Amino acid sequence: MFSEMARLPVVHIGRSALGLLLLLCSCTFFAQAQKNIEVVRKIDLSSAVVRIDMTILANDLNGKYVVSFAKHLAPKLSFLQIAMGNQPLPWIRLPDAGDGLAHFQAEVPQGMTEAKLTVFGTLAGALVPVPAEIELTENQLVQYLDSHTFPSLYPTARQTTTFALGVSHIESFTKRDPYSRTGKDLVFGPITDIEGGAAASLSPITIHYQNNAPFVKALQAIREIEVSHWGNVAFEDFVEVKHAGAALKGGFSRLDFQARGAPSAVRGLVAVLPLGARSIYYRDQIGNISTSVIQHGPDGVELNLQSRFPLVGGWKNQFYQGYSVPVQELLTVGPSSGGVRRFTLTVPFSVPFPEVWVEDLTVKVVLPEWAADVRVEIPFSVDEEHQTHRLTFLDSSLSGGRPVLILKKRNVVAEHMQPMVLSYSFPTRAMLLEPLYLVLAFFSFFLVCMIFARVDLRINADGGKKKSKTHNLKSSYSPSWEIAACGKVSKVEISRFAMIECRWRLVQ
Template identity: 35%
Template sequence: MSRVRLLFLSLVFLVAGSVQADVVNKNVDTAVDISTQLVKIAHKVTVENVGKTPVKSLIFGVPAHIKERLSFISAKVGEHQLRLSETKVDNQEGGFWKLELRSDITAGRTLPLSIDLVLGRGLIPHPSQITQKEKQLVLFEGNAYYFSPYLTEKQTLTVNLGTSSVESFARVQPVSQSDTKITYGPYEKVAPFKEERLNIHYENNSPFLTITKLERVIEVSHWGNIAVEETIDMEHQGATLKGPFSRYEYQRETQSGIASVKSFRTALPASAVDVYYRDDIGNISTSHMRVLSDSVELELRPRFPLFGGWKTHYTLGYNVPSYEYLFNQGDQFVLKMRLMDHVVDDMYVEELTTKIILPEGCHSIELTAPYSVKRLKDTLHQTYLDTKGRPVVSVSKSNLVENHIDDFELRYTFAKVLMFQEPLLVIFAFFALFLLVIIYVRLDFSITDEEENSRVEREQKDK
């Protein structure tokens, strides 16, 4: 097919002024991983400029049903991250982003792109309820074609199920199944904005652990320690348990409760010490810690296995040395830590609140987040030996996955002389206490001899 005809087909489907009509997706390789509770989509796209003028930006899109479940999106050219800004395309439903290129695509040139997506709720348990002995089946609803405002000359889609147990899948020809993978395509001359629902019904017994609420508290001390505490509400959001739970069958039969979660692993910083794991009842002893070269691996076992619809609540805390995360030049300090850390593999977090408690006396506080967050109102935290209270910086964000684990920067000013405030308060408190003791012991509260004689005389007169 000639270049002229390709451009004509593109113009038929594009809205004038919305996107560049002289851009063509020369080749698209899409890999979809649905072996866990998250849907991970990786696009390898080769874009070609078939026009005469340089192209400075591109438009990327997803269908509306995918946009609703999207948690993370990123685009790269090689190792360079591209800036994305959400935009709109006239008369088209779905989600669209503008990709700002580092350098223009000149006429006749191609550019390889890597675009990654993560869907937090991309899998639906089907059926929604199962008994203790049944396996968990889920339904994935995707799009067979590359949803783009540009014409796609050639496309291939590969879906990794993680299992060979498949109930049914969409037969968008050409299609082939091999062990744990289903391959669609290659498709040629895919029109812009083309949609074809891709339904796959298969077995997935991986943990569907959702962190419904995560509160992360970071307390900074200029005396060499940073205390981190996470309060976590977790729910198994797979197929809910139908019928009663039998502990006897669960322990006796290996296939009983195959979709349940007995334990899970979390990763802490390599320098983490004084680790504790407890709930409302108290310390949970069913946990194991292993120190690795680059992290501390903690295996957490709740008091009961988690079936679909079951919840757990616990607190995890530890200490790390401040010199690894806190830097300063004079009275200017910079704190670099993770806004959210690893809780469980392939985790999905519905709501995150991170609080950073700074030493008393900090001011001129500036927060730089790795992505857009909601800055909450600053508050004060009162603790021992405080006079005014310690400033607390709080942020919140929803709909997060592991890809959101990244560092924030918190800059503030703190006069080092204030570090002696608490020791001086302790010294003055002890000095005042000792002074009171000295005054007390020097006071004579005993009854004098004159008072005793007067009492004796009164007693004799009474007789």
């Protein structure tokens, strides 16, 4: 009965106090049956985003396993993957049980008495600058709050937690025995025989240490991908970034920045582009920025962007960069069925900046006109998905314009830079419409020019009569008559004047 209640949708359980009670009973049942044999945690605190990597050896799984985090970290959890070997497991978040923990339940294959699970998660915004303001030349100190033991509903026989700080300078930390400092790491454990439940397994600690990593947060990022069957897939990323670290105290001095440096300032960003990227540009609101370096490697193109000014704590900047990739590198074509083919587009989901975590990301995929039956596959969930249409050059209102797929997601980190597979149906004959539009447009233009050149739009009522009289006068004029009347010229001269008269008549 308890296992059946665990399969109920989360929304139904959250609406009923009885459902919550049954959930707690279910967790208690699993806690009594299951056990963590060994847990190894490594928490990377060397960058602006916290990364948690856990290896759990558990027995008596009963088809389910619940991973727990401290409740204050749940809103900052931007990415979570629970896997068995190389196979990711589906998971759902359980309703709040009021025990100070956030629970995530994964479905484990049935019939396994012992399994080794790997859990990977990222926390965006979990590091708090303390103090909140520093001077330009000061080092940045941050604080991290977590549990030095693995919070779990199940009893744990043995566990070890390692905090990788990236630096050896630690202002202070909560001392829990047994602990040790090894180089740039802070190790708690091994700890044995920990009871299950939040009261026994949750042990808060605080670590205050130096961290001058780039604290770059994108307040807003808009990625637009435009697909053309005539040669290119165009990418353009608009990014509004902010230095999310300790705010600058006092004014900014270019002299101090050049002479003494600013340890926590961000001088530039690195973008990782596809291998076939070309026509790369980088601009801001003023115009083109030439201080960028492109390096081609075996796996891709690395674009090093240098902004017009360094980013210090609290400062913001806006820019956009773009590039094109040959369509044959990203688009595949399926067999034809009734003149319609299925096209499959594989592109990165997020913006190409691994060091930047995005607070609000919008992805727009503009497909060719007449594309239909659009489907998208992403290895993680998104917050919003809908479609619209857009009319651009050479588009017709008959089809409604080009389909635009819009995806939105919050708290996007480097782990979300995974391939997005988008497929759509497209009639092959529709590719001939745009050349036909161009041919008709040029034909119509030249036809109008020809008609306009042959139409006399001048208004002159007496022009025809005057022209005819003048023509009669000129035709009656003959230079040879005047020569004959003179009578004093030679025959040779008369023949010359006759030739002139013939030419005159031909001209008339």
